[in-house]
Amino acid sequence: MNNNENIASQAGQLRIGEKTVNRLGLGTNRITNTKESQDLLIKAVSLGVNFIDTANVYRNGESEDTIGQTLSPYPADLLIATKGGMNGGSPAQLRADLEGSLRRLKTDCIDLYQLHRIDPSVPLKHSLCALKELQEEGKIKHVGLSEVTVSQIEEAQSIVPVVSVQNEYNLVKRQYEDVLDYCSAQGIVFIPWFPLGGLRGDAETVSKKAAQVSEKYKASAQQIALAWLLARSPFILPIPGTLSIEHLISDLESGSVRLNKEDYEQLANI
Numbered sequence: 001m002n003n004n005e006n007i008a009s010q011a012g013q014l015r016i017g018e019k020t021v022n023r024l025g026l027g028t029n030r031i032t033n034t035k036e037s038q039d040l041l042i043k044a045v046s047l048g049v050n051f052i053d054t055a056n057v058y059r060n061g062e063s064e065d066t067i068g069q070t071l072s073p074y075p076a077d078l079l080i081a082t083k084g085g086m087n088g089g090s091p092a093q094l095r096a097d098l099e100g101s102l103r104r105l106k107t108d109c110i111d112l113y114q115l116h117r118i119d120p121s122v123p124l125k126h127s128l129c130a131l132k133e134l135q136e137e138g139k140i141k142h143v144g145l146s147e148v149t150v151s152q153i154e155e156a157q158s159i160v161p162v163v164s165v166q167n168e169y170n171l172v173k174r175q176y177e178d179v180l181d182y183c184s185a186q187g188i189v190f191i192p193w194f195p196l197g198g199l200r201g202d203a204e205t206v207s208k209k210a211a212q213v214s215e216k217y218k219a220s221a222q223q224i225a226l227a228w229l230l231a232r233s234p235f236i237l238p239i240p241g242t243l244s245i246e247h248l249i250s251d252l253e254s255g256s257v258r259l260n261k262e263d264y265e266q267l268a269n270i
């Protein structure tokens with residue numbers, strides 16, 4: 001592909017509400033208000049990334065702030081997904097979290113607002129009704145959830161439509177197979193966090209596993225790990241996080257890696 005233009009599209013597309021996004025996005029939990037992070041965001045968008053994941057708590061608001069300062073006013077096809085509720089799920093807390101995100105992201109409506117965690121001290125119904133109210137006020141377009149079980153998704157869906165679920169999932173962390181299968185059957189977008197194993201020791205285990213077939217595909221272990229996720233379900237939208245433009249390009253190139261059935265299955269075995 002010339003000049004790497006639109007390489008993000010090689011992974012295919014998914015629909016989230018009225019927007020169609022490329023099936024490889026960008027995770028931004030480490031970006032800060034530096035020239036390097038701003039350049040990375042601009043480069044990502046120029047490569048066709050049109051799904052960017054952030055949260056109010058990332059770097060204490062600096063991730064959202066950097067996205068707002070660098071990319072707003074947003075191109076019509078760019079979907080910024082953020083999250084709230086990490087510090088409590090009461091209606092007042094969620095409203096305050098959302099108002100902070102709107103301010104930092106320099107927008108009056110969030111395309112995808114994800115409940116970062118369910119607060120065990122607040123009935124889920126109360127948190128979801130608050131998000132529904134904010135949606136009715138036009139401040140949220142679509143609601144997503146994070147770190148949830150199938151029964152929690154079902155309960156949430158009885159209150160407000162759920163368009164996405166973001167749970168930890170990668171080649172070695174597979175505790176949410178049932179949630180992924182449920183989302184795929186329901187047409188809910190599944191956003192695996194730590195798609196490369198994250199910053200913990202899992203990254204090494206993921207790489208080691210993916211490296212079993214990487215030579216054959218002339219790909220890096222990270223590319224194989226992402227290609228496997230893309231092959232696992234058409235509803236998966238990985239959001240690898242990086243601070244490096246070189247890694248960003250490499251991650252997006254994984255959309256062109258097509259694993260054969262045998263290799264896919266070998267990697268699927270835990």
Ligand SMILES: NC(=O)c1ccc[n+]([C@@H]2O[C@H](COP(=O)([O-])OP(=O)(O)OC[C@H]3O[C@@H](n4cnc5c(N)ncnc54)[C@H](OP(=O)(O)O)[C@@H]3O)[C@@H](O)[C@H]2O)c1
Pocket residue numbers: 026027028029030053054116146147166167192193194195196197198199203222223239240241242243244246247248250251
């Ligand atoms: N919902 C939740 O509760 C939750 C929790 C955690 C994260 N998240 C979201 O998920 C996103 C992804 O998670 P994550 O960023 O923590 O973990 P990740 O994407 O699994 O891994 C990121 C790590 O991989 C490295 N990396 C990325 N591309 C690489 C490449 N091509 N080659 C070698 N190393 C590479 C990064 O370092 P370099 O900077 O050197 O590339 C970084 O150390 C986050 O940014 C955030 O948006 C959500």
